[in-house]
Amino acid sequence: MSNELEFRTCPITGKKVFKATQNLIWINAVTAVVFILIGGIMAFLIAMTRWPAVHLLPAEMFYRFLTAHGLNMLIFWIVFFEIAGLYFGASVLLNSRLAAPRVAWFAYILMLVGAILVNIMVFTGKATVMFSSYVPLKADPIYYLGIILFAVGALIGCGIFFGTLAVAKAEKTYEGSLPLVTFGLSAAAIIAVYTLACGAIIYIPTFLWSIGIIENLDGAMYRLIFWGLGHSSQQINVTAMVSIWYLLGALTVGATPVNEKVCRTAFVLYILFINLAAEHHLLTDPTLSPAHKIVNTSYMMYLAVLASMIHALAIPMAAEVAQRKKGFTKGMFEWLSKAPWGEPGFPAMIFSLIIFGFIGGITGVVYGTEQLSIKSHNTWALTGHFHGTVVGGTTLAFMGLTYYVIPLIFRRELIGKKWATAQPYIFAIGITLLAIGMGGAGTLGSPRRHWDVTFADAIIPFSFDPAVILFTTLAAIGALIAVTGGAIYVGVSVLSVFFGRKMAPNEAKIL
C-alpha cells in the first residue's frame, strides 16, 4: 500500500499490474482457497454420512456441517474468489490503478470478519439453519450480523470495481469499449449489486427479529426476498464463470470472440433478465399467483437461457477459429483433438462448459418449469442440479483460472504441474458421478438435507426403492473422487503460492 501507483508490466500480456491490485487479488484469492478447504472437509464428512453404508456423523453434526458446507462453499469460497476476479478484470485488464485500495482492504476485512463470525456460530451449533436460514427457524443474532457484514464488504468490493472502471475511463488507460471479459465481469457486478441489496432488505429485518425488536416475519415473504439474494448470487457465478471461459479461451488457445455483438448481447440479456429466475425456488409455494410464477420463470427467464445458449456456441466457436488459424484444420475435429489438453486451463474450461450446460443447465431449465418443479422441488435432484452448475461449472472454471493467476499475477511457478493438469479431469469425473447419483436418487424421491434415507428412526415405517440406495452409493463414490480433486487443487495452489519458485520479472513462461 506504500505506493498506490507502483506497477510492473506483465511480460506475457503487456498489461500493467499494479502492486496494490496484486496484493488485493492475492489476499482475496488465498482466503477463498482457505474457505474451499473448510467446505471441502465438510463435503467429505456429509457425503460419507449420506452414504447409508458408512453413515459417518450423528444427526446433529450432519446438519451443522451441512450448514457449514453450504455457506463456506457457496458464499465464502465463491464470493472471495469473485472479488479477486473483479479487481483483476477492472484493474489488470484495463491497465488501470485500482480505485481506493484502502477501502478495498476495509471491504476485505468486513467480509473476513463476517465469514469468521458465521463460521463460529455454525460450528458451535448456534446456527444450524442451513445457508437459507428460513424463518421462523432462528439462529443466533451474531449469525445474521456476520452475513450482513460479509454482504456489506462484498458490496463495497463491487463499488471498487465500478470505481476502477470510472478511473480507467477518466485516465484513458484503454480505448473504445471495455474488453469482453471486463464487460462480462461488469454484468456480474451489476447482478451482484441487486443481489446484495436483496440481502440487505431481508437480513436486516431478520437480524432485528432475532434480537426481538420485530415480532413476526412472514416465511413466504422471506423466501421471496431471500432467493433474490440466494438465487441471484448464482447468477453472479454464472456470469463470472462465462467471463472466465472467455478469459481461459484467450489464455489457453488465444481465442478471439468471433462476433463481439453476439457475445455482448448475451451478457446484456443476463443483466436484464437473469435475476428474475430466482422465482423458480417458489414454484410450489402457496399464495403466490401463477402469473407471477410464469412471467418471472418463463417469459423473462428464457431470455437468459437464450443468452447461455449463445455463449455455448460462441466460446467453442472462438476456440475452433483460433485453432484452425494455427493450422489444425484436418477434418471436423482436429482443432479439438490438438487443443492443449495437457494444460490445466483448457480441460477445466471445456469440462466446466459441458458439466454446466449438460448437467446443470438442462436440469435447471426442466426443474424451473412451473409444473415440473412439483416433481423435483427439494429433492436430492436439486442438489444434483446445482452441483452441476456451481461446482462442475463455476468452481471448476475458477480452479482452472487459478493455475494461470499464480504465475501471471503472483509470479510464482506452479509446484506439481502434473497434478494440476490431472486435477480438472479428476474433479470433473467426481462431480459428474456425484450429480448423476444425486439426480437419480432425487428423481425417485430422495429428499435433500436429510440425515437418514433408510428412515430407521421414523415412527411410521417407510423405505425407498432399492435404486435410491444404489444412486446414493454412486453419489458417494463421485464425492470421494471429487474430494480428491478438490484436495489436489488446494494442495497445488497453496504450495505454489507460498513455496513456488519466484519468477524473474521478465520471465514469459506461463506453465
Added chain:
Amino acid sequence: MSITSPEKYWWKPADLQEKVWITIAILWCLVLSVMMPLWHIIGTQNPSLEPMKIRTDDYRAVSDAFIEKYKVGEESGIPVVEPPANSDVYLRAQMWNWTPILKLKKGVNYKFHISSTDLMHGFSLMPIVMNFQIVPGHDNILNITPTEAGTFHILCNEFCGIGHHTMIGKIIVI
C-alpha cells in the same frame, strides 16, 4: 482477444452459423415459455391456484376440529381420519409428523389445506414424488383426486430441525 478492447466499431452482422443457432434457440425458448400457461388449460397437475393466508392459531383449531369430527382410529399415536367426499381436508405439518393419517377414496375429490404450525416443512408424496413447500401462515390449497388405491407416504423434504429425517406421514387410498 477477449482481454483487450475490441476494434472501434464492433457492431457487425452475425454470420450464418450464429444466426441459425440463435434462431433455433429462440424457437425452443418460445416452446418452453408457452408450455407453462398451456398446462394450466390442458394439464391436470398444477401448483396451488388459490392465494390464501391463514393464522397459525386458526389453522391449528380448524385442523383439530377436523380430526375430532372424522377420526376413525389411531396408528403409532397419530389419529387416522376418514373425511367425506368433496370436503375440506386439513393436513398439518408440525415438528415432526404429518397429522392426521388420512383415509381417502379413489376417484373422489378432496380440497386439501396443507399448512404448518411451527417451521417450514416440505410435503413430498411418495412413491409418486410430488412436492410442495409448506409455509406457516399460508394455506397451500390443492384439489386432489386419488387415481390409484394403495398406501402413500409423505416425507418431509425441508429441513425442520433435528427430527427432520423422522417426519413421515401416511395416506391410505381405498
Added chain:
Amino acid sequence: MAEGKDKMSFWQVFYDDISLLFLLGVVIPTVLYIIWGVMEYANAPTYTPPMPAP
C-alpha cells in the same frame, strides 16, 4: 471519440453505457419480482376457516 459517436450504432453506444445497464438491471427484477411479489403476499386474503360443526 466524440466525432466517432455519430457513425456508431445506437446499440453499441447503449451496450457501452454501463450506468444505464446497471439501472435497468436493478429496476427490472426489483419491479417484476420483488415489488410485484411483495404486493401479492401483502394483498392475499386471510382465510377464516369454517369450523366443522361437532
